[in-house]
Amino acid sequence: MQFSTQLEEKFHRLAQHYPVKRSALVPMLLFAQDEYGFLSKEIIAEISRRMDLTVLDVEGTISYYSMLRTKPAGRFHLQICTNISCMLRGGDKLFDHAKTKLGIGNGEVTPDGLFSLEEVECIGACAWAPAIQVNYDFHHELTPERLDQLIDEIQRVSRV
């Protein structure tokens, strides 16, 4: 399988980065996911071949990290932290709210493909709990109201 030129370049740079080849695995998977939206069987097979790893090794790694996925996500992937700090400050309520608002459950995608939702463990933003992550952007100290605003805003922008 051949990747796009940009991705091939990124892979090439990564390959020089680490003394041990397999160390480049996680960033490689992330880059591939950024480009394709998710990690298909084909991509996994290709990356394991390039890294001299078994498919099982790569799948094992993917299953460890919540940020890596093997199914397509929405254009905007909402990751809501319900780990301890966020939970104390209403993270789980936020998550419930998001489910009702978007009409989807954990790991699901809205019918228009715009949003997907995922409950995640600590994303390292405890000081500003409850925190969520939308694609690569963090949003801090959210309330259900602010979450609504955020979702509406995304919908508005993406309609134009």
Place this chain on the structure above:
Amino acid sequence: MADNFKFNVDGRELQAKPGTLLIDACRAAGIEVPAFCYYPGLSLQAACRMCLVEIEKTPKLQTACTTPVAEGMIVRTSTPIVVDARRAMLELLLANHPLDCPVCDKGGECELQDMVFRYGAAESRFREEKRHVDEQQWSPVVYYDAPRCILCYRCVRVCGEGMDVWALGVVNRGARSEIAPNHGDHLDCEECGMCIDICPVGALTSGAYRYRARPWEIKYVSTICTHCGDGCKTTLSVRNGKILRGNNRDHSGINGEFLCIKGRYGYDFIENPNRIRTPLIRKDGKLVEASWEQAIQTIAAKWKEILHRRETGTQEAQAFGVIGSNHTTNEENYILQKFARTVLKTNNIDHHRTVDYAALIRAIANAIAKPVGDSAARPASDFLARSKDLSIASAVLVIGGNPTDQHPLLAWNIREGCRLNGTRLYVINSRRIPLARKTFRFLPIAEGGEQNALEFLRGERDAEKRLQGATPGGREVTAEFLNDFRDKLGQEKDLIVLFEAALSGECVAQLVEWGSRLPGRTRFIAQGDYSNSRGAADMGLLPNALPGYASVEDNDARLRFENAWSTTVPAEPGMPLHDMLAAAAQGKLESLYVIGANPLKGWDTAASLGGCFVVVQDLFLTETALVADVVLPAASAYEKSGTVTNTCGELQKLSKGMEVMGTRADLDIFSRLAGALGVTQAPLKSEEVLEEIRKLVSGYGVPLVNIVAGGAELVAPLDGFQPVSATHTANVKSSRDTLFTSGTLGRYSSSLQAVPERTTRTEPDPA
């Protein structure tokens, strides 16, 4: 070598080589450090934290399994803080553990039970609901019960590092972590069951054994696997006269913990419903059941008639042909050839030769008699390697074959050498065999190009030219590569060479001659196919050689046996196997006696052995048994005692695990037949036969202490050998068994038949 480090553990002054892991140093001194994930020979994991110890001047507890000893280190292994830590680790392990010990296969021999008993807390503070996942079947022989798994990763490592199969991995995270097979919900692997054996708990269980017994009801019988030529020790779990499983959990024997699928599960042919349990006699063209007495008398009557005609000189055809087995014991083979030579008075005795042991022994005898240059004569041990030597030799050369499939233990040892001791592995093969992944140098050759490769090693220019160029597998072999390959090999000072059927006769002599010109010690392993093929050759199931390869034409050698046996032995070499079959087909052989062999498989003239009186002694109605006049039901190796010699020449002992009603051990059958012919066959008992072998067969006079204790002795049947005796052209042919086949026995083993890889495992790609 650097000086030992001195350090202190629990107030005792200890010493160890720099680099030694603290856990090993403690254990060597008899100080117990508990561990789940640490496993000698596998990479370090530091996953279980059971081995935590206190080290002075280090703020936190340290894992003894990853900490190398240091000069002046002060360690404590049983302070309250360490005891607490262990207890906490166990409490965490048990939090989600189902504690179904009463039904778990491992109950009674479980490392987790033992640890909790010894170091654990009596109480659990975990009040939540335990996570449950259903048991999964990954293959006909491997099952996984995730809740019991303590995630020590031993299975993952033994499959990857030890087997080089890499079929297991870890998926998910935290409390949901579990072991997963390589194909989603099932395995595609070698089905060796190593992962099951190494699992400290009952998470991985065996299809053959699960939920069938409790370990304390079992009688353990240590014996030798009856499949390939490697001779692994397998410990049979026997209950009420039934074998429930095979494993080698005490790591004793030449194979340590290793067993392949055949040694672990392949004993099940013994209870196959097709097993012959009564003698059969041909009546009106059909084989019908008969009593032992009838069968023996029928054979004796016919054989007496033939013997009588021969004595009175009224027969023209050759009287008898005897085809022996690659599975029967040394004692049986020895008595069989004695029976053939002294009672039937014939040298028409042979067996299916799967490698040319005789040529190897002859070549070594020559090399010892005529050392290269002016070097001193070397002992036989400088030419023969034991299986375990492969794990420590500095270099190994594999010419042809596919040890991973045909010699699983030898391949395991080779991989161990490459992994742990930096063995340089050279492979010459027409296929990218699995061992190619471990090679230091791989030389691709054309199909059947082994002899040419040998000529190249010996410096022949034409052979070298034939190796150059593009290979079927799309590689390019250059002159530089070839030179480098030969130069590197030429510098090896401690090399073990493995060869198989592709090199026989004169080629073996050339190989040994080439090897003895290398700068150091070069040892050889001839890879033959079945559990006692080496023993069959050593014991003289050969038309031209008495036991110990003593030539039948050599008067002194013959005399030695004649004196011991108080009778005469024919001096003329007999017919090899294929000549016997041809003679029978042409009506020139009066009787053919086949023991534990199936020479008619794939032989299209099977039906035309008509005139010949055929007696077959076997476990199953093979193609050969089907045309027999009398069939005698024999016992398998798991049903008798005696000794066998593996392909390297290691002599080991069988122990009887059970009995199958109606069958008889081959040794007993021989004495009954002799008795019916009016000859008292002596000695009768296997142990007495072994004594005679030790006295008479060169190389076999080894001490028995080790063998009796479940170990092995290397035999080198070299003295008494006629270094110059002419090469007998032997028809040497490998059976080409795979990991999942094993001649006749494999056809009747339900577990070998059940694993899907039997049909899906493909031949390696062209090199």
